[in-house]
Amino acid sequence: MLKISERLCTAASYVRDGAVVADIGTDHAYLPIYLALENKITRAIASDVNEGPISKARENISKYNLDNTIDTCIANGLDGINKYSPTDIVICGMGGELIVQILESSEYIKKQGIRLILQPMTMVKELREYLQNGYSAIAENVVFEDNKLYQIICVEYDGIIKQYSDIQLELGIKNIENGGDKLKMLLDALIKKKEKKLNGFKLGGYDTTDIEKEIIELKKLY
Ligand SMILES: C[S@@+](CC[C@H](N)C(=O)[O-])C[C@H]1O[C@@H](n2cnc3c(N)ncnc32)[C@H](O)[C@@H]1O
Numbered sequence: 001m002l003k004i005s006e007r008l009c010t011a012a013s014y015v016r017d018g019a020v021v022a023d024i025g026t027d028h029a030y031l032p033i034y035l036a037l038e039n040k041i042t043r044a045i046a047s048d049v050n051e052g053p054i055s056k057a058r059e060n061i062s063k064y065n066l067d068n069t070i071d072t073c074i075a076n077g078l079d080g081i082n083k084y085s086p087t088d089i090v091i092c093g094m095g096g097e098l099i100v101q102i103l104e105s106s107e108y109i110k111k112q113g114i115r116l117i118l119q120p121m122t123m124v125k126e127l128r129e130y131l132q133n134g135y136s137a138i139a140e141n142v143v144f145e146d147n148k149l150y151q152i153i154c155v156e157y158d159g160i161i162k163q164y165s166d167i168q169l170e171l172g173i174k175n176i177e178n179g180g181d182k183l184k185m186l187l188d189a190l191i192k193k194k195e196k197k198l199n200g201f202k203l204g205g206y207d208t209t210d211i212e213k214e215i216i217e218l219k220k221l222y
Contacts (some may be wrong), residue, residue, distance in 0.1 A: 001037060002030065002033055002034050002064070004030045004031065004034045005145060006143050006145050007028060007092070007143045007145050007150045008031050008034070008092060009034070009121060010141050010143050010152050010183075011031065011092050011117050011119050012034055012035055012038075012090075012209055013041075013151050014088075014115070014117045014138070014139055014152070014154040015040060015041065015088045015090065015117065016029065016087065016088055016111050016115065017219050018040075018041070018042055018148065018192070019040070019041050019042065019086075019087045019088040019091060019115075020041065020042050020043045020044070020084065020085060020086045020087050021035060021043075021044045021045070021080075021086060021087070021088045021089070022044070022045040022046075022047060022081055022084060022086035022088070022089045022090070023044065023045070023046050023047065023092075024047050024048075024077060024078060024081075024089060024090065024091045024102065025047075025048055025049070025053075025091060025092070025093060025094050026046035026047055026048050026053065026054075026057050026072075026195060027048060027053040027056065027057070027093070027188055028053070028057060028060055028130065029046040029051075029056075029057035029058075029060050029061055029070065029072070030060070030170070031090060031092065032044035032045075032046050032061075032070050033060055033061060033064050033066060033070065033222055035184065036064075036066050036069045036070060037134055041069075043069060043070070043071070043084075044069060044070040044071070045070070045071045045072070045073055045081070045084045045086060046061065046070055046071070046072045046073075047072070047073045047074070047075050047081070047183045048074065048075075049074065049075065049076045049077070050074075051074060053148060053189075054072050054073075054074050057072050058072055071084065074080055074157045077101070077102035077105060077106070078102055078103075078105065078106035078108060079105075080108065081106070081108055082108045083095055083213070086114075087113065087114060087115065088114075088115045088116075088117065089114065089115070089116050089117070090118075091116070091117070091118050091119070092117075092118070092119035093119060093121060094120065094121060095120065095121055095122045095123060095170055096120035096121070096122050096123030096125075096126050097123050097126065098121055099118055099120050099127055100123075100126065100127055100130045103116070103130065104130075109157060110134070110157045110159075111157075112157075113156070114156065114157065115138065115154065115155075115156050116135070116153075116154070116155050116156070117152065117153075117154050117165070118152070118153045118154075118155070119150055119151070119152045119153070120151065120153075121150075124151050124153075124170070124172075125166075125169045125170045127153070128153070128164065128168075128169045128170075128172065129169055131153070131155055132161070132162040132163065132164050132169070133162075134157055134158065134160065134161065135155040135156065135157050136155060136156060136157075136158045136162075137153065137154070137155055137156040137172065137173055137174050138154045138155060138156055138174075139174055140152065140153050140154065140172040140173075140174035140175045140178070141175070142175060142182040142183075142185055142186055144185055149185060149186065151175070151186075153172065159167055166214070167214070167217060167218060167221075168184075170190055170207060171183065171186050171187070171190065171221075176199035176221065183221065184222065187218055187219075187221055187222060191215060191218050191219065194214055194215050194218065195215065197211060198211045198212065198215065
């Protein structure tokens with residue numbers, strides 16, 4: 001057994017049984033190793049742009065005798081991923097902007113039935129803004145770990161353009177639907193950020209009408 005962080009474990013929970021999973025930016029390869037040890041996947045590709053993480057990944061894969069189940073590859077983002085035909089693609093622990101760049105440069109992810117499991121470290125709203133152009137949310141989740149909030153977003157391509165509000169983009173439609181403590185954690189953090197901005201606006205003598213309205217709307221979601 002391999003114990004992984006709650007953040008990675010939550011991302012792993014959205015990988016479908018029997019999947020061929022590609023872990024992009026795998027680093028230590030803990031996620032595909034965990035999934036293989038759980039017998040959840042058929043095959044995996046542990047991919048990273050850097051040689052250092054890939055040699056660490058190879059060592060860990062061999063340590064768990066999984067060389068026949070997990071391939072490694074050095075590649076930028078999703079370059080060349082089609083030759084492995086992954087069904088589920090995981091990209092965790094990267095900035096939202098980099099995740100968008102990686103997604104933008106791939107046509108493979110638009111194939112029917114391909115699932116993306118994303119965990120951006122920053123710019124979650126911007127990532128959702130990109131995803132609303134053709135991807136539909138399958139599931140979303142929030143993890144509080146090491147004093148940080150992490151959002152996990154699971155989507156599949158359907159080609160339909162959505163137009164979410166700023167609040168929906170910040171929080172995620174599935175997180176809003178799910179409600180509960182996880183939504184409360186997101187709301188607490190977002191309202192705190194907006195109140196800080198509001199104070200800055202007040203000090204600077206700027207118009208605060210919009211931001212005050214946003215805070216009122218957010219508070220209605222509790
Ligand atoms: C912070 S680690 C995240 C490791 C693991 N996915 C996790 O969430 O714990 C980010 C990894 O992404 C890799 N990376 C950065 N840019 C990349 C790119 N364009 N394509 C593939 N991997 C990349 C880095 O080399 C690094 O190993």
